[in-house]
Amino acid sequence: MFYREAGDFKTSYTDDSQTFPIKFDRYRYYAVLVAAFAVVPLVIDDYWVNAVFLPFLIYAIAAIGLNILVGYCGQVSLGTGGFMAVGAYAVYKLMTSFPEVSIFFHVILAGGITAAVCVLFGLPSLRIKGFYLAVATLAAQFFLVWLFNRVPWFYNYSASGQISAPERTIAGVPITGAETAPWAAYLFCLVFVTASALIARNLTRGMAGRKWMAIRDMDIAAEIIGVNPLKAKLSAFAVSGFFVGISGALFFAVYLGAVEVGEAFGINKSFLVLFMVIIGGLGSIFGSFAGAAFLVLLPVLLKNTLVGTLGWPTDLAAHLELMIVGSLIIVFLVAEPHGLAQLWRVAKEKLRLWPFPH
Amino acid sequence: MxxxxxxxxxxxxxxxxxxxxxxxxxxxxxxxxxxxxxxxxxxxxxxxxxxxxxxxxxxxxxxxxxxxxxxxxxxxxxxxxxxxxxxxxxxxxxxxxIARTFQNIALFEGMTVLDNVMTGRIRQMSAGMFAQALWKGRAEAEETENRAAVEKVIDFLEIQHIRKTPVGRLPYGLKKRVELARALAAEPxxxxxxxxxxxxxxxxxxxxxxxxxxxxxxxxxxxxxxxxxxxxxxxxxxxxxxxxxxxxxxxxxxxxxxxxxxxxxxxxxxxxx
Missing domain, CATH: 3.40.50.300 (P-loop containing nucleotide triphosphate hydrolases)
Structure with a gap:
């Protein structure tokens, strides 16, 4: 009843092409923003930040990045873990080499560096597609992890081979290190998530996004109507790398604090982010959030229900959790191959007509 | 002769x-x-x-x-x-x-009719990546101007009613028309x-x-x-x-x-x- 566009006339093309054409959606979006920025930081504690919010926000950035590459441009990548590692090591080197510069710029720069590396590993996409490209990016995953393990310069010759984030502050408030307050880490990541989502949305609704989608849907036709395939594919790799690099930098510096590359950024990570994108919905920004939420929140929720409410032993719950999450993924993909974003779209479509069936 | x-x-x-x-x-x-x-x-x-x-x-x-x-x-x-x-x-x-259509329709199935026709305007749109990322200045102005041009073509070929429909859902005859629209949008x-x-x-x-x-x-x-x-x-x-x-x-x-x-x-x- 309240959710419809009737009576809400668009009088300009700018109005017509906005992200949330329905008024209710627009207000809901503002409400979420206000809640995320003004309410959540006041009420969260250490557990919520570390178990739920930080991983959700950081994986959401990675999922947005990968979604641009896989969902919008159609170039399958299995190198996400490796590219996140590039972001982490870039931010580490920057933090230790230029301690006087704000970490905010370090994270952005780390994204830029990852973008460059990602473009480099994207070069094979000009000649190969599909599964073969996936295998080529798999090489990036293994090569990058190997590189960060074997070249001591990257971890500043530390004895353990690990990198750990030194304490950095913004306006006197610690963002990294042991002293960090939960709300500060949360807000820092939230700023990056919001900016990433806005940038990704702007790019995908404009000409850049159309070029990517044209390449995804039919690359030969795209070239014949004037899309330069080289530029389109490499720009997708660059933008994707930028976001994945930022998420890797935050994952290391703000979330974990200390990282061993093979453990934190192994092939598992690549698959995890790819699953988020597939379950959330290929080619949808909202889907990236939904997928990240699904795979981050579900295990936490299950653990709390099984151990906390039902009082099962922890080890049994841990195994069951894996099985339940796995089978839920299958159920979801069978029920809706286009992901949570499609379910959401169908629900909104139904809501627009409610209470009538057609 | x-x-x-x-x-x-x-x-x-x-x-x-x-x-x-x-x-x-x-x-x-x-x-x-x-x-x-x-x-x-x-x-x-x-x-x-x-x-x-x-x-x-x-x-x-x-x-x-x-x-x-x-x-x-x-x-x-x-x-x-x-x-x-x-x-x-x-x-x-x-x-x-030089714009063209294909014998076997070569539209971008995952995109809406509007987006398909807009891709025809590649030649006329040149805003940089950064402007597009911020959706400001040149990028925003360009989007509106070219949308107006595209709407003319859409009117001309009488496909207003399917503007926002994904191309994959259209019947064959309409797809042919959308493809013509995409080529025409380029003002070839x-x-x-x-x-x-x-x-x-x-x-x-x-x-x-x-x-x-x-x-x-x-x-x-x-x-x-x-x-x-x-x-x-x-x-x-x-x-x-x-x-x-x-x-x-x-x-x-x-x-x-x-x-x-x-x-x-x-x-x-x-x-x-």
Whole structure:
């Protein structure tokens, strides 16, 4: 009843092409923003930040990045873990080499560096597609992890081979290190998530996004109507790398604090982010959030229900959790191959007509 | 033969046709040992509707692919707007103002009709990545201006009602029209149509013919088309090139071509005695 566009006339093309054409959606979006920025930081504690919010926000950035590459441009990548590692090591080197510069710029720069590396590993996409490209990016995953393990310069010759984030502050408030307050880490990541989502949305609704989608849907036709395939594919790799690099930098510096590359950024990570994108919905920004939420929140929720409410032993719950999450993924993909974003779209479509069936 | 000179000629229905816009000079295209096009020359004049016809496998589509830069002929030259065209990639040809449609529809199925038609405006949109990321300045202005241009094409081809529908959900006839819209949105100097009426019923063919004539009439667009339906070709086109087995066997007005013995033989077959 309240959710419809009737009576809400668009009088300009700018109005017509906005992200949330329905008024209710627009207000809901503002409400979420206000809640995320003004309410959540006041009420969260250490557990919520570390178990739920930080991983959700950081994986959401990675999922947005990968979604641009896989969902919008159609170039399958299995190198996400490796590219996140590039972001982490870039931010580490920057933090230790230029301690006087704000970490905010370090994270952005780390994204830029990852973008460059990602473009480099994207070069094979000009000649190969599909599964073969996936295998080529798999090489990036293994090569990058190997590189960060074997070249001591990257971890500043530390004895353990690990990198750990030194304490950095913004306006006197610690963002990294042991002293960090939960709300500060949360807000820092939230700023990056919001900016990433806005940038990704702007790019995908404009000409850049159309070029990517044209390449995804039919690359030969795209070239014949004037899309330069080289530029389109490499720009997708660059933008994707930028976001994945930022998420890797935050994952290391703000979330974990200390990282061993093979453990934190192994092939598992690549698959995890790819699953988020597939379950959330290929080619949808909202889907990236939904997928990240699904795979981050579900295990936490299950653990709390099984151990906390039902009082099962922890080890049994841990195994069951894996099985339940796995089978839920299958159920979801069978029920809706286009992901949570499609379910959401169908629900909104139904809501627009409610209470009538057609 | 019509009186033809450097300035052009006047058609039977009184339209003025201009000078040579594109000229194919002695084009030969081979795939390994197969000769797809053998030593063919013809020109396309400004404002005319030029048809390329011929039986199956005559090399018509190959010819169109040579024009749009998809194939590079082993021999011969393509002259465009008075200059010899160097070796080019298809997207560079598109940026020169040559748009086309395909025999088997080549739309972007996952995108809406509007987005598909907007991709046709690539030539006119040049905002940088950063401006687009912020959706400010040049990027935003460009988006609005080009949307207005695209809406004109959408109006013209009467596809307003499916503007926001994903192309994958449309029926065949509408897809053909959307593809024409995408090509038209580019405001091309030459519009190449590869069998625009393939697989259509009579009514849809009539619609499409009307659109082609209107495009030529209203925008003055030069059109080169391949078509199998002889009735349509003879009605629509100003001049016709006839190909058979990769060779040119006829060239001229529809009437001339109809009377050409070589053309009759190619289409109806020759009695061997």
């Amino acid at each position: 019509k009186d033809m000179d450097a300035e052009g000629y006047t058609t039977e229905d009184g339209r003025k046709i201009g000078g040579v816009l594109m000229e194919m000079r002695n084009i030969t295209l081979r795939f390994g040992g197969v000769v797809a096009i053998e030593d063919i020359s013809f020109d396309i004049r400004e404002g005319e509707i030029r048809a390329i016809i011929g039986p199956n496998g005559a090399g018509k589509s190959s010819m169109l692919n040579v024009i749009s830069g998809f194939y590079n002929p082993q021999e011969g030259e393509v002259w465009y707007k008075g200059a010899k065209r160097p070796h080019m990639k298809p997207y560079q040809v598109a940026q020169q103002g 100097s030459i519009l190449l149509l590869d069998e625009p009426m393939a697989g259509m019923n009579v009514e849809e063919k009539e619609d499409m013919s009307r659109f082609i004539l209107d495009v030529n009439d209203e925008f003055g667009t030069t059109i080169a088309l391949i078509e199998h339906d002889m009735g349509v070709v003879m009605d629509l086109s100003d001049r016709v090139v006839v190909m058979d087995y990769g060779k040119k066997i006829g060239d001229g007005s529809p009437d001339e071509v109809r009377k050409n013995q070589a053309v009759i033989d190619a289409y109806l077959g020759v009695a061997h005695d």
